[in-house]
Amino acid sequence: MDILKDLQDRGLIYQSTDLDLLRKRLGEGPITLYCGFDPTADSLHIGHLVTALTLRRFQLAGHHAIALVGGATGLIGDPSGRTSERTLNQKETVEEWVEKLKKQLSRFIDFDSSQNPARMVNNYDWTKSLDVISFLRDVGKNFSINNMLAKESVSSRLDKGISFTEFSYMILQSYDFFKLYELYGCELQLGGSDQWGNITAGTDLVRKMHNEKVTVHGLTLPLITKSDGTKFGKSASGAIWLDADKTSPYAFYQFLLNVDDNDVIKLLKVFTFLTIEEILELEQEVATAPEKRVAQRTLAEEVTRLVHGEEALQRAIHITNSLFHGEIRNLTGQEITEAFQDVPSTTLSDQQGSLVDALVQVGAAKSKREAREFISNGAITVNDVKVTHIATKLAELAPLDGKYLVIRRGKKKYYLCEVVA
């Protein structure tokens, strides 16, 4: 399989070093490649999936993938794409995040396969023991300040200011590439479009360290944008995380299910392993029967399964069905706790309390006034029954399984109240 053609068909190639040379090299046999992930948060988000899955595409095509977590670079801070200096994170925090990222990456990249297992590395391992003198003599000598200043990540910060720490970032990342070439014969680095400067700095370093006799390659992937020009991956409530505790599988599934018709095909190409042919069929489906949203459903299922597993996917579908197409009343108490574990909930002790107070307590309304407004607007449904009387008491609402009140506000916001004696 021609991996480069597949990536091109999917719109996944943005910038590259000599593409013909890379194609030639790939034709000669499996290549070792790497992509780095810096621990800047306790979880990856949906944007990281683009590069992580591309790494997997290479692995599936028989190439040797290395996933690097930036235990060292995460302590320094990449200036790329940032308009201001980062605040340094605590060492312990970064260590913790490294572990979390490692765990997440193993969901998409196969480190245990018997034929072609991928490798996980942490650049802290070879950076921690680097002493200043050898770093400056052996590595630093290969970097020209003039060149470094010209890089977008640095030049864009010269007016606003940049610390020496962040300025040096690209040297560390370049050293990673060099180190991986030495250790594992790694010849290709993948990254997001903002990584171009760091990647070329790396290919340059490897070449210089070998007296211009070695060529390694770099590839960047495009930033995924929506048809309205904005960045993909942000919901009203913030980033879409891969950590189930930060973005529930249900919310994750819903996010993808709700993508615009104009974006869904592009996203299928980027985020799924469906063949281009299969995706083109779905494109037809969008054109002829958009209301069925087959493409969106496919996208949501494929990616949720990939990130959270089959079981979580089924749960997300089940919740979706009962919330949007089924009857909540049909659910058992156990199913309710399961279905609404991702939804804001609260426990009410006063069965004689008013619905208005309950709405405020569960967070469905910011104030009693707003709660009353929602009720009189017909925005509030409790256990499938629309409530329109402001003075409604909890006791009148017939809890499911004797204790659950499933409150819906508007069309798709849910809250769960458990009433205890």
Add this chain to the structure above:
RNA sequence: GGAGGGAUACCAAAGUGGCCAACUGGGGCGGACUGUAAAUCCGCUGGCAUCGCCUUCGUAGGUUCGAAUCCUACUCCCUCCA
């Protein structure tokens, strides 16, 4: 250093003694329509409550029966001249 202009609710922007909880636009939220869409239309958008009450218009005081509106001081921002 000198001269002038401004600070209003999430943002923008009216209001210049009582009719102001404060025009209007955007955003947000809710409703109708729909495909859990887009577009469109309608409503709400300080808090508590049974008429009504309480807290808000940069900060702190003052004048007045009554102030976002007038006066004083302070803080911050902008423009122009040096």
